[in-house]
Amino acid sequence: MTDILIGAGTLAGIALVFGLLLMLVNKVFHVPTDPKRDAVREVLPGANCGACGFAGCDALADAIAAGTASIDACPVGGSDLAKAIAEIVGAESPDAQKKRVATVICQGTLDRCKEKFPYVGIQDCVAATVVNDGNKSCKYACLGLGTCVAACKFDAITIDPHDKIAKVDPDKCTGCEACIKVCPKNVLVMQPVDLPVRVLCRAAEEGVLVSDNCKIGCIGCELCHDNCKFDAITMKDHLPQFDYDKCVGCMMCAEVCPTAAIWGDFDHRKIAKIDPNECIGCTICKKTCQFEAISGERKSIHKILEACTGCGQCVAKCPKKCITLTVREHVRDANAKVGTSETVAAIPKADTKEE
Amino acid sequence: MTSLILIIISGVLVNNLVMSQFLGICPFLGISKKTETAFGMGMAVTFVMVLASVITYLIRAYLLLPFNLEYMQTIAFILVIAVLVQTVEIVLKKVSRSLYQALGVYLPLITTNCAVLGVAISNTTAVEGGYNLIQSAVNGLAGALGFTLALVAFAAIREKLAMNDLPKWMDGFPGALIAAGLMAVAFQGFAGLI
Numbered sequence: 001m002t003d004i005l006i007g008a009g010t011l012a013g014i015a016l017v018f019g020l021l022l023m024l025v026n027k028v029f030h031v032p033t034d035p036k037r038d039a040v041r042e043v044l045p046g047a048n049c050g051a052c053g054f055a056g057c058d059a060l061a062d063a064i065a066a067g068t069a070s071i072d073a074c075p076v077g078g079s080d081l082a083k084a085i086a087e088i089v090g091a092e093s094p095d096a097q098k099k100r101v102a103t104v105i106c107q108g109t110l111d112r113c114k115e116k117f118p119y120v121g122i123q124d125c126v127a128a129t130v131v132n133d134g135n136k137s138c139k140y141a142c143l144g145l146g147t148c149v150a151a152c153k154f155d156a157i158t159i160d161p162h163d164k165i166a167k168v169d170p171d172k173c174t175g176c177e178a179c180i181k182v183c184p185k186n187v188l189v190m191q192p193v194d195l196p197v198r199v200l201c202r203a204a205e206e207g208v209l210v211s212d213n214c215k216i217g218c219i220g221c222e223l224c225h226d227n228c229k230f231d232a233i234t235m236k237d238h239l240p241q242f243d244y245d246k247c248v249g250c251m252m253c254a255e256v257c258p259t260a261a262i263w264g265d266f267d268h269r270k271i272a273k274i275d276p277n278e279c280i281g282c283t284i285c286k287k288t289c290q291f292e293a294i295s296g297e298r299k300s301i302h303k304i305l306e307a308c309t310g311c312g313q314c315v316a317k318c319p320k321k322c323i324t325l326t327v328r329e330h331v332r333d334a335n336a337k338v339g340t341s342e343t344v345a346a347i348p349k350a351d352t353k354e355e
Numbered sequence: 356m357t358s359l360i361l362i363i364i365s366g367v368l369v370n371n372l373v374m375s376q377f378l379g380i381c382p383f384l385g386i387s388k389k390t391e392t393a394f395g396m397g398m399a400v401t402f403v404m405v406l407a408s409v410i411t412y413l414i415r416a417y418l419l420l421p422f423n424l425e426y427m428q429t430i431a432f433i434l435v436i437a438v439l440v441q442t443v444e445i446v447l448k449k450v451s452r453s454l455y456q457a458l459g460v461y462l463p464l465i466t467t468n469c470a471v472l473g474v475a476i477s478n479t480t481a482v483e484g485g486y487n488l489i490q491s492a493v494n495g496l497a498g499a500l501g502f503t504l505a506l507v508a509f510a511a512i513r514e515k516l517a518m519n520d521l522p523k524w525m526d527g528f529p530g531a532l533i534a535a536g537l538m539a540v541a542f543q544g545f546a547g548l549i
Contacts, residue, residue, distance in 0.1 A: 007424050014418065014431060018438040025442050029449035 037065035039088045045076050064089065072099075075174045101173040102156075102180055103191040106142040107200045107261070109163035113141050113214040129184040138213040140203045142166055142187040148179035196249030196268075197242065201261040204237035211259075218261035224253035229290040230311075250291075250311035255332070269332065270310025270325040276301045278322030285314035285323060292337040306336035359493050361549055362486075366497025369549055372470045373505040374542035379470030383506055384531065386461065388517075393510035396461045397503025401496065403443065403465050404474055407436050408495025411475040412488050432475045440466045474498040509538060 041061035048056035052073045054063055063069035064085060071089060072082035079099055119128055119135035125147040133139040144164030149157045156172035157179060159165065168179075170193045180188045187202065199218060203210045207219030220238030232246035233253060240253070240262070254264025272294075274285070281299040291309050296302030309332060315323045372378045379400075386396045411432050419425055444462050447455040455462075465471060474495050479485040486494055512534050521530050 003423075006422055007427055010418060010422055010424055011427055011431060011434075014414070015434060018434060022438055022441055022445075025445050029445050031449050 034065050036088060037061050040064050040085055043077075043081060043084045043088070044074060045081075047076065049076060051075050075176075099170075099193045100175050100190045101170045101193045102168050102175070102177065102188045103198065104142055104166050104168055104187055105189055105198075105200055105202045106140070106165060106185075106187045107216045107263075108136060108138055108141040108214050109160075109165050112216045113138050126182070126184045134185070136164075136213075138203055138210070138217060140185065140187070140201075141214065142185060147182050147184070148188060151178045151182040153178065192244075195244065195265070197247065197251055197254045197262055197264045199240050199242065199261060200263045202239065204239055206238060210238075216259055216261055218257075219259055221258060223256045223258065224262055227252045227256045248311045248313065250309035252291075252309055255334070266331070269328045270312065271308045271328040271332075272304045272310065272312070272314055272323050273326055274302055274304055275322040275324070278320045280320060282319060284317050284319060286338075288314050288317045295338045305338065306330065306333040308332070359490065362490060362494050363497040363500075365549055366494055367501040367504060368542070368545040371501040371505055371542050371545075372473060372498050373502055374539045375546075376473065378473040379468050379502055382461075382464060382468060383502075383509065383535070384528070386464075387506055387510040387513055387531075390507055390510045390514060392461075393506045394503065396464075397499070397506050399461045400465055400468065400470065400502055401499035403436070403440055404471050404495045404499040404502075405492055406443070406495075407432075407439055407471050407475055408478055408491045409488065410435050410439060412478060412486070412491040415479060415485070416488075428476070428479065429472070432472055436471050436475070437466050470498065470502055505538070505542075509535060512538070 038061075041058060044057040044061055046057050048058075050056060052060050052069070052075065054060040054069070054073075060069060060073060064071060064073065071085040072079070074081055074085075077084075114137050115135050116132070116137050117135055119131065121127055121131060123145050125134070125143045125145045128134050128143050128145055134141070134143045136143055142165050144159050144166060146159050146166075148166050149159055153176070154172050154174055156169045156174070158167050158169070160167070166179075166188070168188075175190065177190060180186075180190065191198065201210075201214075201216070201218040203214065203217045207221060210217035210219050218239055220235065222235055222240075224240050225233045225235050229250070229252070230246050230248055232243045232248075233240045234243070235241070249270070251264040251266065251269055254260075254262040254266070272285075274294075279301045281296060281301060283296070283298050283302070285302060286294040286296060289308075290311070290313065291307055293305045293307040293309070294302050294314065295305055310325055310328065312325050315325060366372075370376060373380065373383050382396055382400075387393050414431055414435055415425075415428065419428055419431060424431075440462060444455070447462070477498075478491040478494055481494065485491075509531075513531055516530050516534060525533075
């Protein structure tokens with residue numbers, strides 16, 4: 001019995017002495033650290049996975065506190081973490097740090113963009129490109145042979161064998177750009193995940209050539225350019241170029257596009273709403289509206305018509321701040337403008353044209 | 356003096372920790388992709404191993420042996436090594452920031468490195484009654500240098516391997532493990548040197 005007690009006692013004594021020693025050493029050699037850095041380290045996942053490119057969470061916390069790494073550098077934490085870090089660091093609002101994902105700039109599925117010849121070689125886009133620029137009739141088209149799928153480590157790209165078009169799952173995409181590097185056709189580009197409109201065609205040739213090859217290609221008709229009220233579109237190489245700083249997300253370009261080469265996020269299209277209790281009938285919003293979508297006489301409560309595109313220009317101009325933007329429940333009715341009958345029934349969303 | 360030289364040759368070549376005692380295999384495979392980091396790890400291990408050899412000798416000679424507690428030696432040694440590594444880390448962080456960053460994540464890894472414990476225990480069993488203080492320190496140094504030698508040489512081999520076009524089933528760890536086996540065979544050639 002005493003043997004056990006002596007053994008346990010000695011070991012406990014050693015442990016106690018070591019513990020005190022360690023405490024003492026920690027006190028004496030304490031290195032004051034940046035409280036900001038410690039707070040950042042606190043919110044980081046702490047898995048030390050190294051996916052950010054730094055040697056663990058401690059190193060990343062150092063870099064973020066020093067300002068050499070961006071607040072969304074941790075791919076594991078995602079946007080929630082970026083927000084939390086932004087609060088600590090007091091950096092730019094997380095809105096400026098929108099998630100960017102790879103986007104396929106082609107809609108040329110097999111029923112829209114025919115095959116030039118049946119390709120039976122190696123099932124790889126790079127190999128197929130060597131053979132007469134690939135087997136799709138449009139030389140800019142996504143070949144859909146899966147070089148990007150093989151390059152994606154996050155299982156974010158799928159290819160439907162009937163469509164032969166790569167499809168990126170924006171939730172799974174981490175923005176590592178591995179697919180962009182391997183794509184021989186350059187149909188993958190990095191874009192913010194929440195763009196209202198996108199040009200999903202990169203056929204930089206004349207309209208006749210494009211329309212021969214593909215039913216959904218951009219024919220360079222410039223209708224989008226002409227209909228953009230905000231000067232956000234310029235034409236280059238027979239393709240529209242978007243200036244997303246100017247784009248307000250009215251989606252008129254996608255609406256007027258005759259070939260649906262411009263994709264619009266119609267599911268999230270907005271509509272303005274006037275609070276009738278606050279509106280004083282000043283007509284400022286009516287004058288601001290570029291789409292003739294606000295009706296109402298001076299001194300009477302104004303009304304938003306179904307022609308509203310959700311561009312949000314009136315929201316900023318309203319002196320009473322009584323206009324808000326909400327997601328539309330119905331598809332925009334371009335005919336419901338000021339002066340037309342206001343009883344035009346809104347078309348339910350499900351009956352819309354597909355593209 | 357001759358005994359010290361013999362201890363060094365034994366530790367570095369003949370009874371190499373990794374190659375003939377198969378201790379410390381984890382960092383041997385884990386941190387052998389680049390010669391630079393392998394060398395950094397080797398130096399960190401050297402530092403800790405010499406200190407651990409000295410302190411475990413003191414603990415054994417002045418605490419465990421007088422109380423007949425030799426059977427507690429493993430637990431006591433683990434305690435010593437863990438505390439030692441922690442202390443070294445804290446002190447380094449304050450005294451030499453650059454060295455702390457150079458060693459980086461390897462320092463805490465040594466806490467669980469069985470080679471350190473292996474040397475501490477072999478200090479007590481190598482000869483009848485164990486090495487004395489100087490011999491223990493030299494044995495720790497020799498063991499660590501042997502570990503560094505194996506680690507750096509293996510890292511160099513793996514760097515060359517990575518350049519080569521290996522068949523897919525050999526690429527990465529399979530090829531590295533075969534190379535490690537061949538290295539161990541080569542080290543067997545030192546057997547009988549002393």
